[in-house]
Amino acid sequence: MASLTIRNLRKSFGVVEVLKGVDLEANTGEFIALVGPSGCGKSTLLAMIAGLETVTSGEIYIGDRLVNSVQPKDRDIAMVFQSYALYPTMSVKENMAFGMESRGVPKAEQEKTIARVAALLQIEPFLKRKPGQLSGGQRQRVAMGRALVRDPALFLFDEPLSNLDAKLRVDMRTEIKKLHQRIGKTTIYVTHDQVEAMTLASRIAVMHQGEVQQFADPDTVYNRPANTFVAGFMGSPSMNFIDAEITSTGGGAPAVNFPLSGGGVASLPLHNGVADRAQSKKVILGIRPEHLSRQSASNSGKQGFATMSALVEVVEPTGAETMAVLKFGDREVVGRFSPDEAPKTGENMPLAVDMTRACLFDPATTRLI
Amino acid sequence: MADAVLGATVVEDREAAVASRRRLISRIVIYGLLGLISVVYIVPLLVVVLNSFRTNAEIGAMGLISLPQSFRLDAWPQAWSDFCIGGQCNGVARYFWNSVAMVVPATIISTALGAINGYILSKWKFPGSEIVFGCMLLGVFMPGQIALLPWAFLLGKLGLANSVYGLVLVHCIQGLSFTTLFFRNYYVSIPDDLLKAARIDGAGFWRIFWKIMIPLSPPIIIVTVIWQFTGIWNEYLFGVVLNSGSNQPITSALVALSMSGTTVRTYDVMSAAVLIGALPPLLVYFFGGKYFVRGLTQGAIK
Numbered sequence: 280m281a282s283l284t285i286r287n288l289r290k291s292f293g294v295v296e297v298l299k300g301v302d303l304e305a306n307t308g309e310f311i312a313l314v315g316p317s318g319c320g321k322s323t324l325l326a327m328i329a330g331l332e333t334v335t336s337g338e339i340y341i342g343d344r345l346v347n348s349v350q351p352k353d354r355d356i357a358m359v360f361q362s363y364a365l366y367p368t369m370s371v372k373e374n375m376a377f378g379m380e381s382r383g384v385p386k387a388e389q390e391k392t393i394a395r396v397a398a399l400l401q402i403e404p405f406l407k408r409k410p411g412q413l414s415g416g417q418r419q420r421v422a423m424g425r426a427l428v429r430d431p432a433l434f435l436f437d438e439p440l441s442n443l444d445a446k447l448r449v450d451m452r453t454e455i456k457k458l459h460q461r462i463g464k465t466t467i468y469v470t471h472d473q474v475e476a477m478t479l480a481s482r483i484a485v486m487h488q489g490e491v492q493q494f495a496d497p498d499t500v501y502n503r504p505a506n507t508f509v510a511g512f513m514g515s516p517s518m519n520f521i522d523a524e525i526t527s528t529g530g531g532a533p534a535v536n537f538p539l540s541g542g543g544v545a546s547l548p549l550h551n552g553v554a555d556r557a558q559s560k561k562v563i564l565g566i567r568p569e570h571l572s573r574q575s576a577s578n579s580g581k582q583g584f585a586t587m588s589a590l591v592e593v594v595e596p597t598g599a600e601t602m603a604v605l606k607f608g609d610r611e612v613v614g615r616f617s618p619d620e621a622p623k624t625g626e627n628m629p630l631a632v633d634m635t636r637a638c639l640f641d642p643a644t645t646r647l648i
Numbered sequence: 649m650a651d652a653v654l655g656a657t658v659v660e661d662r663e664a665a666v667a668s669r670r671r672l673i674s675r676i677v678i679y680g681l682l683g684l685i686s687v688v689y690i691v692p693l694l695v696v697v698l699n700s701f702r703t704n705a706e707i708g709a710m711g712l713i714s715l716p717q718s719f720r721l722d723a724w725p726q727a728w729s730d731f732c733i734g735g736q737c738n739g740v741a742r743y744f745w746n747s748v749a750m751v752v753p754a755t756i757i758s759t760a761l762g763a764i765n766g767y768i769l770s771k772w773k774f775p776g777s778e779i780v781f782g783c784m785l786l787g788v789f790m791p792g793q794i795a796l797l798p799w800a801f802l803l804g805k806l807g808l809a810n811s812v813y814g815l816v817l818v819h820c821i822q823g824l825s826f827t828t829l830f831f832r833n834y835y836v837s838i839p840d841d842l843l844k845a846a847r848i849d850g851a852g853f854w855r856i857f858w859k860i861m862i863p864l865s866p867p868i869i870i871v872t873v874i875w876q877f878t879g880i881w882n883e884y885l886f887g888v889v890l891n892s893g894s895n896q897p898i899t900s901a902l903v904a905l906s907m908s909g910t911t912v913r914t915y916d917v918m919s920a921a922v923l924i925g926a927l928p929p930l931l932v933y934f935f936g937g938k939y940f941v942r943g944l945t946q947g948a949i950k
C-alpha cells in the first residue's frame with residue numbers, strides 16, 4: 280500500500296518554476312531519499328508534502344487521502360528540520376510535549392510517550408535542559424524525539440545531519456537506519472549527501488532543476504544511472520565520462536573507441552547488445568573510478584575486461600584507497616585503486632577496465648543506452 | 649653582538665616609554681572631556697535637587713545656585729498637596745495621578761498592539777503587508793504636532809475631549825509606529841523554521857504567539873515599555889492642547905509654573921514639584937536602564 284503518492288506536482292514562485300511535474304510514491308514502511316544539488320527543489324517538495332507550501336498544481340495523497348488543501352497539523356506527518364527548530368525557551372521535555380498538548384493528548388499519556396521515546400533515543404539525562412545547553416548531536420536527537428512522540432503516517436526529514444561534524448554524522452546515520460528498522464515508519468529523507476541516500480534508502484529519487492531524474496533502488500541508481508546527471512551525481516569521485524565512438528572490429532564484435540595521446544586509439548570491447556541500442560555511432564562512455572584496476576594475471580584475460588594503458592598524472596593516497604588521475608587522450612580520468620596496486624606519478628600504467636559495469640550514454644539526450 | 653642587542657632593547661624601552669606617555673595624555677584628555685560633559689548634564693539636576701531642600705528665603709538671599717545652608721523637607725509635602733498651580737491650590741498630586749492613569753494603560757496597550765503587529769508583519773506576511781509596514785514606518789518620522797488638530801477634532805467627536813482616556817487613546821495610536829517597528833525588527837530574526845515546526849505540531853496563530861514568540865520577547869518588551877513609558881510621561885504638548893485644568897498630566901501642569909508669575913516665586917516648592925514630575929522616568933532609568941541597552945543590542949536567539 281502506498282503511504283504517499285505524488286502526481287505531476289508543480290510549484291512556481293512567481294514566474295520561476297521550481298518543481299516541474301514531480302511524480303513520486305512511497306510504500307508503507309519504505310525509506311525514500313530525495314537527493315540532488317543545492318537549489319534543485321528538495322526542500323520545497325518536502326514543504327509541500329508537509330503542507331507548509333501551497334501546491335501550484337498536481338496532487339499529493341497521504342494514504343489514500345488527497346491532502347492538497349489540508350492543514351499541516353491535520354496531515355498526520357512529523358518533520359525534522361535541518362536547523363532542528365527546537366523551541367529555545369522550552370526544556371527538552373516541553374519541546375516533546377508541545378505537539379501533544381496542542382492536540383489535547385491527556386497528561387498521563389504524554390508522560391508515558393515521552394518516557395518511551397526518551398529511552399529509545401537515550402535522551403533521558405537532559406529532558407530538563409534547554410536546547411541551548413545541548414551539543415549539536417544531542418539537539419539532533421531531541422529533534423527526532425519531537426517527531427517520534429507522534430505516531431504519524433509519514434516522517435519527513437530535511438537534511439537532519441548536515442549540521443553535524445563528519446564523525447557524528449556517520450554515527451547518527453547508523454542510528455537513523457537502526458531506528459527505521461525498529462519502528463518501520465514510512466520516511467521521506469532529504470539530503471544532498473549521496474552516501475546518506477545510498478546507505479539509508481530503499482529507493483532514491485535523484486532530483487535536478489525541479490525534475491526527478493531517476494527514482495529507483497540504490498543499486499539501480501548507482502549501476503544503471505538513467506542519465507549522465509545521475510551518473511555524475513551519485514558516487515564520489517564521480518563517474519568518468521569519455522566521448523567515444525562505436526565500431527565493429529574484425530569478427531563483428533562491437534567496441535568503443537576513443538583517441539589516446541600520441542595518436543593511438545583505445546578500443547574497448549562492448550558486451551551483450553548495448554551497441555545495437557545506440558541511436559548513433561557517437562556515445563559517451565561512463566566508467567566509475569573503481570572499475571579501473573591494474574592489469575594482473577587474474578583480470579587481464581577475464582571475460583568483459585578490456586586492457587589499455589594510461590599515463591599517471593597525480594596520485595592521492597587516502598589510506599584505505601588511492602585515487603589517481605590518469606590521462607586518457609586529452610581527458611583526465613580518475614581511478615580508484617587499492618594501495619598495494621597503486622600507481623606512481625609518471626608511470627604508464629597498464630589498466631584493466633571492467634566493461635561489464637561501464638555505461639553508455641546518448642550524447643544528444645544524455646540518457647543511458 | 650651583545651652590544652647591539654643591548655642597544656636594541658634600550659631603543660625599544662625608549663619607544664615604549666614614549667608610547668605609554670602618549671597613551672596617558674590621551675586618557676587624561678578623554679576623561680577630562682567626559683567629566684566636563686557630565687558636569688554640564690548633572691549640575692541643573694543637582695541645583696533643582698538642592699533647592700528643593702533649601703528654604704525659599706535662603707534661595708532669595710543666596711541666589712539659585714549655591715550650596716545649601718539648611719536642610720528642610722517641607723517643600724515636598726507642600727508641592728504634593730498644597731502648591732498652587734493655575735489658581736488651584738491642591739498641589740501636583742492630582743496631576744501626578746492623571747499622568748499615571750494615562751501612562752500605564754497607554755504603555756501596556758501600545759506595547760501589546762506593537763507585539764501583535766510585529767508578529768503579523770514578520771511571520772504572517774500577506775499580500776501588501778510590506779506596504780502596510782511602510783506606512784506604519786512613516787509614523788515614526790512624523791512629528792506629533794502635525795496630528796494635534798485632527799486629534800482635537802476626533803476626541804471631540806468621540807466625547808473624549810479633555811479627558812485622560814482621550815490622552816490614552818492618543819498615545820496608544822501615536823506610539824504604535826514605534827512599538828510595531830521594534831517588535832517587527834526583533835521578530836524578523838526568529839527563524840521561520842520554528843513556526844513551521846509549531847504549525848506541524850498543531851499550534852495556531854495565537855498559540856504560537858503566546859508559547860513561542862512571547863517567551864522569546866522579554867528583551868524587546870523591556871525596551872518598548874521603557875521607551876513608551878518615558879516618552880508618554882515626558883510628553884506635554886498633547887496634554888496642554890487637548891486637556892485643561894484638573895485633567896492635565898503633570899508635565900503639562902508644570903508648564904503653568906512659568907505662567908503663574910504674579911505671586912512670589914516659591915523656588916523651593918517649585919523644585920520639589922518639578923522633581924516629583926521627573927521621578928518616574930528617573931526611577932525607570934535607574935532600574936531598567938541596563939536592560940534597555942541590553943535589549944537593544946541583543947538578538948532574539950543567542
Ligand SMILES: Nc1ncnc2c1ncn2[C@@H]1O[C@H](COP(=O)(O)OP(=O)(O)OP(=O)(O)O)[C@@H](O)[C@H]1O
Pocket residue numbers: 292295297315316317318319320321322323324471
Ligand atoms: N519562497 C521562495 N520564493 C522564491 N523562490 C524560492 C522560495 N523558496 C525557494 N525558492 C527557490 O526554489 C528553488 C528550490 O529551493 P529549495 O529550498 O527547495 O532547494 P533545495 O533543493 O532544498 O536546496 P538545498 O540543498 O540548498 O537546501 C531555489 O532556486 C530557491 O531559490
Ligand SMILES: [Mg+2]
Pocket residue numbers: 321322323
Ligand atoms: Mg533544502
